[in-house]
Amino acid sequence: MSDDDLFPDDGGEGELAVVVEKPRAQQAIDGLTQEGVYDADRSVRAYGEAGVSIPVTAVPETVEFHEVVRQVGDARLRTLADHLRERGWSPEEIDRAPSSWAVIGSVVLVEIDDAPRPVEVGEALLDLHGEADTVLQRHGIAGEHREPDVSVLAGEGDTETIHTEHGTRYAMDLAEVMFSPGNKDERAGMAEAVTENETVLDMFAGIGYFTLPMARAGADVTAVERNPTAFQYLLENARLNDVTDRVQPYRADCREVVEGVNADRVVMGYYDAYEYLDSALEALEPGGTVHLHEATPTDLVFERPIDRLETAANERGRSVEVLDTRRVKSYSEGVDHVVVDARVD
Structure with a gap:
């Protein structure tokens, strides 16, 4: 239009x-x-x-x-199928088109799979989302720092953007760092979980996924991230959200930072976070809360992450009270992204 x-x-x-x-x-x-x-x-x-x-x-x-x-003019074409149909796609071709995608700031992220004519899919997504100027095709995650593998499918090709979510602004380069739209409710929930002036250790802070909403809610957050690109965006985002006074950033392995940290709450937003439970419990004050994320086989939800947490606590002479468990999203076939919230005495 x-x-x-x-x-x-x-x-x-x-x-x-x-x-x-x-x-x-x-x-x-x-x-x-x-x-x-x-x-x-x-x-x-x-x-x-x-x-x-x-x-x-x-x-x-x-x-x-x-x-x-x-x-003025025609009402919105409501679906991707509408836009592809206008381009002459057959019903069989439309059935092979992506059924989901994510709009992050000015960028659309999509997995093409076996869809025909991927460029036309990208152009149709730009027509569908006028606020976007670039469509990126996702190919997976690679490397030590779990960096995204993407390619420009349509539009200007600008992979840097600012995404706003529940009032929190996230600057990022989607060709360099991950951002999972499926974790939106989890990020919002962390803002509701903290209390003003509470001390928090975010062991895998990334660009500030959980750090920023918690700091905006009044918590004092020690934010640790070892990926240099993500760390730079963490610093930028603390400034962008005016919470530099509430965020203590460290570019390091989180195991190197826990000594001397006395946290009321520890956030472990990493799929293999259980490997760091000893360090998390070292930093967590008695009666504090831990949020343990894990990619768990469906038949072991929630048994495995709870068992791992209880084992680590017992080895330190501490006890665990599970406060909440939830599935965040599907991680892969037969595997779920889950979170266990627990009080550790």
Whole structure:
């Protein structure tokens, strides 16, 4: 949809939209959704050289924007299948198209598998998500630091972006660091779990996945990350979210940092975190809470991570009270990403 289908709001025909700079699109959409005025039945459209118009049901009160315009023309093509059908795809081809993808800031992440004409899939995803300017194809994770293997499928090819989630802003390069949309509720939950001035050790901080929402909620976080690229984004994101006074960052192996740390809470957001339980318990104060993440075979959920935690605690003369267990998402076929929350005395 072109700018020709957008007109200044003069009270005439067309549906309301607000204009923001494209880099702020996802942040604005999050804010409009929270306010309850984002209209998901219509498309985000290009506006000028650097802006987008975001459909709304009413003029927002809490989200900044440049101007109000009217959108006219066809209603939104709601699905990827709609866009592929317009490109002449057959029903059989559409059945092989991706069924899921993630929009992270201005980037769409997608796994193509055996879909035909991948470039057309990328172009269709850009049409579907007007706030995005790049589509990346995911190939997997590789290397000591679990770095993403991606390639540009469509768009500008800019892999750096800022993603906003529950008010927390994450700057990242999706060609260099991982970001899992499936962990969104877990990140939000950590902000709700902490109390103001609580001391937290985040043993595998990454770009600040859990550190940032906890610090924004008032916790004092010792954040440890050994991947140099992720660590630089951790520093940038602490500044971006105005929590540098609440985040103590260390570029190190977390086992080298725990001495002298007295934490009310330890976050172990790594699939093989159980290997570091001795260090976590060394840092955790009696009566403190540990959040142990693990990739667990489905038939061992939640038995294996609880057993590992209890064994490590017993070896140190400590006891465990399981507070909560949950499946976060599927990790691979027959394997789940799970979390055990426990009090350790």
